[in-house]
Amino acid sequence: xxxxxxxxxxxxxxxxxxxxxxxxxxxxxxxxxxxxxxxxxxxxxxxxxxxxxxxxxxxxxxxxxxxxxxxxxxxxxxxxxxxxxxxxxxxxxxxxxxxxxxxxxxxxxxxxxxxxxxxxxxxxxxxxxxxxxxxxxxxxxxxxxxxxxxxxxxxxxxxxxxxxxxxxxxxxxxxxxxxxxxxxxxxxxxxxxxxxxxxxxxxxxxxxxxx
Amino acid sequence: xxxxxxxxxxxxxxxxxxxxxxxxxxxxxxxxxxxxxxxxxxxxxxxxxxxxxxxxxxxxxxxxxxxxxxxxxxxxxxxxxxxxxxxxxxxxxxxxxxxxxxxxxxxxxxxxxxxxxxxxxxxxxxxxxxxxxxxxxxxxxxxxxxxxxxxxxxxxxxxxxxxxxxxxxxxxxxxxxxxxxxxxxxxxxxxxxxxxxxxxxxxxxxxxxxxxxxxxxxxxxxxxxxxxxxxxxxxxxxxxxxxxxxxxxxxxxxxx
Numbered sequence: 001x002x003x004x005x006x007x008x009x010x011x012x013x014x015x016x017x018x019x020x021x022x023x024x025x026x027x028x029x030x031x032x033x034x035x036x037x038x039x040x041x042x043x044x045x046x047x048x049x050x051x052x053x054x055x056x057x058x059x060x061x062x063x064x065x066x067x068x069x070x071x072x073x074x075x076x077x078x079x080x081x082x083x084x085x086x087x088x089x090x091x092x093x094x095x096x097x098x099x100x101x102x103x104x105x106x107x108x109x110x111x112x113x114x115x116x117x118x119x120x121x122x123x124x125x126x127x128x129x130x131x132x133x134x135x136x137x138x139x140x141x142x143x144x145x146x147x148x149x150x151x152x153x154x155x156x157x158x159x160x161x162x163x164x165x166x167x168x169x170x171x172x173x174x175x176x177x178x179x180x181x182x183x184x185x186x187x188x189x190x191x192x193x194x195x196x197x198x199x200x201x202x203x204x205x206x207x208x209x210x211x
Numbered sequence: 212x213x214x215x216x217x218x219x220x221x222x223x224x225x226x227x228x229x230x231x232x233x234x235x236x237x238x239x240x241x242x243x244x245x246x247x248x249x250x251x252x253x254x255x256x257x258x259x260x261x262x263x264x265x266x267x268x269x270x271x272x273x274x275x276x277x278x279x280x281x282x283x284x285x286x287x288x289x290x291x292x293x294x295x296x297x298x299x300x301x302x303x304x305x306x307x308x309x310x311x312x313x314x315x316x317x318x319x320x321x322x323x324x325x326x327x328x329x330x331x332x333x334x335x336x337x338x339x340x341x342x343x344x345x346x347x348x349x350x351x352x353x354x355x356x357x358x359x360x361x362x363x364x365x366x367x368x369x370x371x372x373x374x375x376x377x378x379x380x381x382x383x384x385x386x387x388x389x390x391x392x393x394x395x396x397x398x399x400x401x402x403x404x405x406x407x408x409x410x411x412x413x414x415x416x417x418x419x420x421x422x423x424x425x426x427x428x429x430x431x432x433x434x435x436x437x438x439x440x441x442x443x444x445x446x447x448x449x450x451x452x453x454x455x456x457x458x459x460x461x462x463x464x465x466x467x
Contacts, residue, residue, distance in 0.1 A: 045232065061338065073337035083339055091332060093230055096325035104324070116317060119231035119276050160338070161332040167324070 001099055008032050012043045022066030022157065023030065023193070064156035065163055090133065094124045099133060107137045107148035135159060218255035232280035233318040235262060240315065247316065250308055252291055256284040287311060370446065373415055373431050373455050378425060394427050407444065407459040415455035
């Protein structure tokens with residue numbers, strides 16, 4: 001029944017073409033005979049190389065734990081006309097900030113989000129849940145059992161992220177690190193400063209209030 | 212006192228819109244080009260309060276958050292004014308600013324991540340995945356011109372409501388039995404197809420044969436959804452929440 005002349009790359013292409021959502025490598029491998037999940041990335045690379053050479057208007061994107069076919073950015077203006085109906089407005093600064101925190105701190109309570117942003121997030125959280133970028137993942141144990149929030153697969157798709165690991169991970173550890181370094185520095189400074197108390201006040205960064 | 216001197220030329224920031232007190236603090240720290248680990252708290256507090264005074268009426272509901280921060284700043288400022296405790300060597304003398312600084316830094320980092328997400332959002336808006344639109348959209352097919360009576364389009368929720376009602380009715384006086392499914396979607400698609408070929412149209416209800424196991428009804432329902440998605444059938448409703456009619460989509464069925 002199956003065409004034995006079909007190459008794994010062709011099968012992959014057919015599956016991606018027909019898929020309604022990003023296809024995980026594992027699933028693709030299970031559908032292509034004799035393929036192991038690790039080899040799917042190679043097949044995808046191959047396919048993308050073909051598309052590039054043939055100047056196709058689309059390519060395979062790795063997103064939300066899977067692969068999908070997407071149009072190339074160069075064709076955005078035309079395709080956008082076609083898809084005008086499902087265009088959603090851009091996210092606000094407040095929404096992006098809140099999302100960033102949810103992404104890194106999940107599962108996270110509203111109180112934690114508000115503590116980090118220093119403002120209430122009730123409205124913005126509702127927007128994010130409505131847009132299926134954030135979902136309620138459960139309740140925290142303990143006082144009041146507040147709701148916990150986390151990001152969705154749609155979040156990954158919306159931002160074109162293969163997985164949460166692909167999030168920009170600049171300096172999450174840097175704060176802690178810098179802080180520790182700084183603490184050591186302070187500890188070192190503390191002693192001479194203590195001895196010099198009242199003796200000199202011409203330090204450039206003196207707080208200016210110690211008169 | 213250098214700090215106080217610099218604050219002499221008051222900073223024109225009132226008009227700017229900030230996300231919140233931390234956003235304002237980040238701005239002030241950057242604007243004054245001060246060392247985050249050695250914030251001139253008097254200067255920053257003063258500028259912060261200046262901003263607060265300039266806050267317009269419509270932002271008053273957000274003022275609470277700013278006031279809270281102002282209180283924190285003033286507390287830190289007063290703590291800085293206190294003479295440092297006499298040398299207690301082993302005691303950890305904590306900088307009163309430290310907690311605030313960590314908060315600012317943490318917030319700043321998430322803001323940077325937000326910036327990166329914004330870039331990704333912009334890039335993401337330029338690519339379009341293949342794929343079908345939501346089923347719900349597809350079900351809302353335009354009303355054909357040749358329908359016998361004004362009929363409403365059928366939404367997915369209408370359809371589900373009708374089906375749930377049917378299932379509930381069937382549930383009464385029934386015992387649960389586990390049995391093999393015994394029917395495929397394909398068979399049910401053919402069943403619907405035959406019915407439409409014979410009668411041209413059918414009511415949604417009539418597709419569910421009384422006495423059939425409910426599992427079969429579910430398969431029929433799935434088959435119907437499949438056919439709607441494929442554009443093979445159309446659904447119409449005489450009135451909102453009324454009986455749903457099923458038509459073959461290909462020209463012949465609709466008007467008969």
